[in-house]
Amino acid sequence: xxPWDSQQRSTTESCKMAFVMSALTTAMPTVGxxxxxxxxxxxxxxxxxxxxxxxNGSVSLGREGVxxxxxxxxxxGKWFMISHGKKVARLHRPADQRKALLRNLTTDLLxxxxxxxxxxxxxxxxxxxxxxxxxxxxxxxxxxxxAEAYVFDKELVESLFEQAPGRYxxxxxxxxxxxxTLRRRGxxxxxxxxxxx
Numbered sequence: 651x652x653p654w655d656s657q658q659r660s661t662t663e664s665c666k667m668a669f670v671m672s673a674l675t676t677a678m679p680t681v682g683x684x685x686x687x688x689x690x691x692x693x694x695x696x697x698x699x700x701x702x703x704x705x706n707g708s709v710s711l712g713r714e715g716v717x718x719x720x721x722x723x724x725x726x727g728k729w730f731m732i733s734h735g736k737k738v739a740r741l742h743r744p745a746d747q748r749k750a751l752l753r754n755l756t757t758d759l760l761x762x763x764x765x766x767x768x769x770x771x772x773x774x775x776x777x778x779x780x781x782x783x784x785x786x787x788x789x790x791x792x793x794x795x796x797a798e799a800y801v802f803d804k805e806l807v808e809s810l811f812e813q814a815p816g817r818y819x820x821x822x823x824x825x826x827x828x829x830x831t832l833r834r835r836g837x838x839x840x841x842x843x844x845x846x847x
Contacts, residue, residue, distance in 0.1 A: 728744070738774075739770055739773065739774040741770060741771060741774060751771070752774060752775050752778055753778075753800060753801070753802060754802070755767065755771060755775040756775055756778045756779050756782060756800065756801060757801050757802045757803055757806065759775065759779055759826075759844060759845075759846065760779070760782065760801065760806055760810060760846075761803065761806055763845060763846050764843060764844070764845035764846070765843070765844060765845075766831065766841060766842070766843050767841070767842065767844065768834070768839050768840065768841055768842065769828075769830070769839075769840040769841065769842040770840075772828050772842040772843075772844040773828065775844065776826050776828065776844070778800065779825070779826055779844075779846075780823065780824075780825050780826060782797050782800065782801060782810065783810070783814055783818060783825045783846075784823075784825075785797045786807075786810040786811045786813075786814030786815070787814050787815050787818055787819075789811060789815060793811075794807060794811055797810065797811070821847070824847065825846060825847055826844055826845065826846060826847065827844070827845050827846075827847050828842050828843070828844050829842060829843045829844075829845070830842055831843050
């Protein structure tokens with residue numbers, strides 16, 4: 651008779667319920683987490699047994715210590731670092747495409763003076779546009795080289811450095827204005843007109 655069984659059953663019925671599970675030797679990879687760090691394994695875990703009848707039995711599993719630390723998340727097949735406290739608009743693009751988009755928008759705004767785009771893009775491009783105008787106001791060869799490295803049109807940089815000091819002499823900032831307009835037909839995206847003041 652088995653000591654844990656209140657009813658005296660045959661050995662083949664109740665004592666066969668006790669079995670031993672071997673300790674897990676490998677850890678399953680964490681889904682959606684980047685940068686698994688392997689820690690030195692702890693002492694080997696003891697084999698765990700499931701003892702008791704179905705009503706009052708308890709189960710506990712043991713495995714060798716493999717721990718992992720997470721550094722990023724996976725979204726849509728691409729890895730992104732978690733951006734706590736970073737206020738850069740990603741615009742649903744990788745870094746290189748986002749930089750090229752902002753450079754193109756900045757060049758077009760300096761060329762035409764007013765463009766229509768989405769509200770998120772308008773807010774994101776406000777900072778580089780105002781930086782280019784500030785470089786034009788400050789003048790000098792080094793500032794011109796900095797502007798030429800960002801703006802795609804060198805003739806546009808020449809005209810910016812000629813006109814910006816006179817046009818924005820009384821202003822210390824706020825060289826652009828964003829005006830809301832009708833939402834875009836099709837995806838209902840919030841649109842805006844961004845213009846030079």
